[in-house]
Amino acid sequence: MKTKSRKKSQILQTENDNKLIFARLLVGLIFVSEGIQKYMFLQSLGPGRFTNIGFTHPFFWAYFTGAFEISCGALVLFGLFTRLASIPLLIVMITAFITTKVPILTHNGFWSFAHEYRTDFCMTLLLILLIIYGSGNKSVDKIILHSKNR
Numbered sequence: 001m002k003t004k005s006r007k008k009s010q011i012l013q014t015e016n017d018n019k020l021i022f023a024r025l026l027v028g029l030i031f032v033s034e035g036i037q038k039y040m041f042l043q044s045l046g047p048g049r050f051t052n053i054g055f056t057h058p059f060f061w062a063y064f065t066g067a068f069e070i071s072c073g074a075l076v077l078f079g080l081f082t083r084l085a086s087i088p089l090l091i092v093m094i095t096a097f098i099t100t101k102v103p104i105l106t107h108n109g110f111w112s113f114a115h116e117y118r119t120d121f122c123m124t125l126l127l128i129l130l131i132i133y134g135s136g137n138k139s140v141d142k143i144i145l146h147s148k149n150r
Contacts, residue, residue, distance in 0.1 A: 020134070020138075038062050038063070038065065072088050
């Protein structure tokens with residue numbers, strides 16, 4: 001029983017920092033927006049894009065990815081299970097890097113790659129920051145942890 005409680009505390013534990021809300025807002029809003037767009041713009045951002053990249057079963061992967069981006073993005077936005085929610089989003093970013101950015105690097109060179117990867121690079125670093133430091137003071141994680149310790 002103590003181990004279960006300790007694991008919960010480790011997941012919810014967060015830095016005593018108000019500035020992490022900015023990282024959460026950026027990550028959360030961008031991922032929620034991108035996830036919704038996978039359902040709205042089927043050819044350019046949804047299954048059509050996944051077909052162009054070379055995914056088999058593009059409808060499944062587009063909607064699967066979109067669902068994770070929306071749900072995990074919302075969790076990060078509110079600061080609920082931020083560390084856990086950031087992990088699938090980091091996997092999405094790594095997959096996007098391998099499937100879309102590495103080909104740009106190999107075919108078009110470094111500067112074209114650097115231009116295309118700039119936003120993804122920032123998002124990846126922000127996700128790593130949230131995994132390391134948690135969601136900060138202004139978060140549901142902090143509220144749950146604080147009420148639990150009373």
